[in-house]
Amino acid sequence: MKQFASLYARVDESTKTTVKVAALADYLGTASDTDRLWTIALFTGRRPKRVISTTKLRLWAAEVACLSDWLFDESYHIVGDLAETISLVLPEPSDPQDHSLIHWIETLAHLSTLDDDARKAGILAAWDTLAPDQRFLFTKLLTGGFRVGVSAKLMTRALAQVTGQDVAALTHKLMGNWTPQTTTWEALIEADDPMADLSRPYPFYLxxxxxxxxxxxxxxxxxxxxxxxxxxxxxxxxxxxxxxxxxxxxxxxxxxxxxxxxxxxxxxxxxxxxxxxxxxxxxxxxxxxxxxxxxxxxxxxxxxxxxxxxxxxxxxxxxxxxxxxxxxxxxxxxxxxxxxxxxxxxxxxxxxxxxxxxxxxxxxxxxxxxxxxxxxxxxxxxxxxxxxxxxxxxxxxxxxIDPLSIDAVMIYAQSGSGRRANLFTDYTFAVWNGNELTPFTKAYSGLTDAEFRQITAWVRKNTQNKFGPVRQVTPHHVFEIAFEGIQASPRHKSGVALRFPRMLRWRHDKPASEANTLDDLKEMLANYG
CATH class of the missing domain: 3.30.470.30 (DNA ligase/mRNA capping enzyme)
Structure with missing residues (x-):
């Protein structure tokens, strides 16, 4: 696991594709066949199923760290990632060991067959043998939330360096309905016939x-x-x-x-x-x-x-x-x-x-x-x-074609996750329905980091109420919301739902009173729904 954790760190810490490819090639050239097969699977989205709920992991981690639930939750809120929070708050391992990646994959499979008491004992024992960086990855695998910033393209480039094969041929080999349980490194990568799996599609041209x-x-x-x-x-x-x-x-x-x-x-x-x-x-x-x-x-x-x-x-x-x-x-x-x-x-x-x-x-x-x-x-x-x-x-x-758009007022803000855990990046927007504002969509993309920092400072000074991580703010700022489609939705108070909503621009030039209305949304629904 130490070798896998080192690979993850090298890939996660850099934005340069050359660094990521070099890290992958170094690992794939030295790891065991089972470990590198599982690494390909994990890095291309073939994650094990979740073994335990995040709620139970939070309770057990707080217990081991001797933290009250509220203090653990506050730490989680600041860090923004459960696995990282657990890796930080737990004490150093009393019995550090370095097992292979496949050992921990097999441990996950075994844990999934146990009752809660035995599962808890197994997870706590695992945490007590893993260094913080390895504990972080193990917990990610437990929750089924393992993700890494590596595209299949980078993986195939690294594999091409290690195996000497053509990138296009390797791209084709990695597609299809395979899992580490149904194939081997030899069958998936080294075999000459890319059509061995008759269901295998071709890489899509985008x-x-x-x-x-x-x-x-x-x-x-x-x-x-x-x-x-x-x-x-x-x-x-x-x-x-x-x-x-x-x-x-x-x-x-x-x-x-x-x-x-x-x-x-x-x-x-x-x-x-x-x-x-x-x-x-x-x-x-x-x-x-x-x-x-x-x-x-x-x-x-x-x-x-x-x-x-x-x-x-x-x-x-x-x-x-x-x-x-x-x-x-x-x-x-x-x-x-x-x-x-x-x-x-x-x-x-x-x-x-x-x-x-x-x-x-x-x-x-x-x-x-x-x-x-x-x-x-x-x-x-x-x-x-x-x-x-x-x-x-x-x-x-x-x-x-140009997206549909509508001007709306921000009424709620929530902090993001990961590197944006300390910024308010997720917003709820509303349109006018008479003299009231009716919420109709949420959006969290489309602005620059500088704009997110500016809004975060404003939210902290203009919060009216707090609902857990959500802040109700003074209805002041107007944003142009772009979206690809609109449909009727009885589950929403506004009666509509948008497809792919995002913030197109921050309307500094427009006061909240001039934002669009619910009637405008319903007219769009009639024309484009």
Whole structure:
């Protein structure tokens, strides 16, 4: 665990990618196969399930540290992270030991089988053998909250240094439905066949935003289509089975049972990249309709009827078992069009239609109609481009429409977590309903650190009431809140809920009395909900 803790510290303490990659390469070149396999899993989001509730950990840690509950909670509030608080307040270990990472992973698995008394004894014994930095990581693993600032891209770069393999091949190997319990270092990394796992998707190609597509050159070399507002996914047919993967490497096959019939129409060895959309009457529904199905392992019949889905297909990555990502986009799209020509029209799949244009001004006019199509804007793709892995600049661009926005008054503030634990960064906003302010959303991003520090100083001087960590403040400051969508919500006092709210700017020029109203929100709901 000492070696793993050292790796974590090196990665966490630096913002330089070269330092992070060097730390990973040093570790992966010397650790045991089981430890480095688990390290890859942990650093790419494959965390063990939570073993114990945070409430019990707080009580047990306070007991061991001989702290009253309120003092522990105050310490937690200042530090902003439970595992870090525990690592700081507990006494030094009386029996320090240095076990491997896999030892502690197996300890977690054993603890999960015990009753509370035995589990408590096991956790306290573990804390008493671990140095503070190792205790911090062990507690993170206990809570299922282990996260680290390393992207899969950096992991594959480090692996490429250690193994001498191609980064793109390693990126593909790390995708799919694997866990450290179902594979080995040899099978996952050293094996030559990246298709050993027939469910494995390809790394998704991600686009950069463009402000002025005229900078891209002459229109004839570019293809445009709608940027659909759904869930990015790959549909895979291999080995007599089908699989659906999200961009976040979430296996979603069972969540969209109506797409299973596509396996009857598509040949073996087919991988299609596209967007899963709620779809009815030959028209995409709003994302709000699809959102009702997100996160459900099984979908009830009423939701299947209310929000049926299709795959809006826009790229073909594998044809007859052959990886065709290196062929030009225009050729891949022609092959996709030919493939879908034989699929009956009632099947839940559509080809994402090209938006024709011969000038960028004409494409700009098409972009303005995006909300009429329940789209987020346009995708612009170089016709000659291969299908790359990750966010590569140059060939694929997204040209989104401007977000919706509304001016609102800040009425509550709450401190952040981690490095922002001593700043008030999480705010509740309200709009006018007659002479009263009605809360309607929360936001915590969009401002600079300097602005957060300025607001924090103001909050401390203008707090009217305290509700635990939340401060009610004088209704004075106005912020422009940007959001991607709006929907009706009976759970909220305002009757609406926003999609991806964030602070667009601090309106120093506007007094609270001139903020928007609840009627303005309801008008937006009528137009865009």
């Amino acid at each position: 686009a950069h935003s463009v402000d002025d597509p005229a900078d891209l050159g002459d229109p004839p070399g570019w293809h445009a289509e709608r940027k659909w507002d759904g869930i990015r996914g790959q549909f895979i047919t291999r080995g007599g089975e089908h699989h659906i993967w999200s961009r976040g490497e979430d296996l979603m096959t069972d969540r969209f049972p109506e797409l299973a019939q596509l396996a009857d129409y598509l040949p073996e060895g087919t991988v299609i990249d596209g967007e899963i959309l709620a779809f009815a009457n030959d028209m995409p529904l709003s994302f709000n309709a699809l959102q009702k199905r997100i996160g459900r392992k099984t979908v009830p019949k009423n939701l299947l009827a209310e929000a049926p889905v299709i795959l809006m297909a826009y790229d073909l990555l594998e044809q007859d078992g052959t990886d065709i990502r290196d062929t030009p986009f225009e050729d891949r799209r022609t092959a996709l069009k030919t493939l879908l020509a034989d699929v009956p029209p009632e099947a839940p799949i559509r080809l994402s239609q090209e938006v024709p244009f011969d000038t960028w001004d004409k494409l700009a006019a098409e972009r303005e109609t995006s909300r009429d199509h329940n789209a987020e804007g346009l995708m612009i793709k170089r016709r000659a481009s291969p299908y790359l892995a990750g966010r590569k600049r140059g060939d694929w661009w997204k040209w989104k």
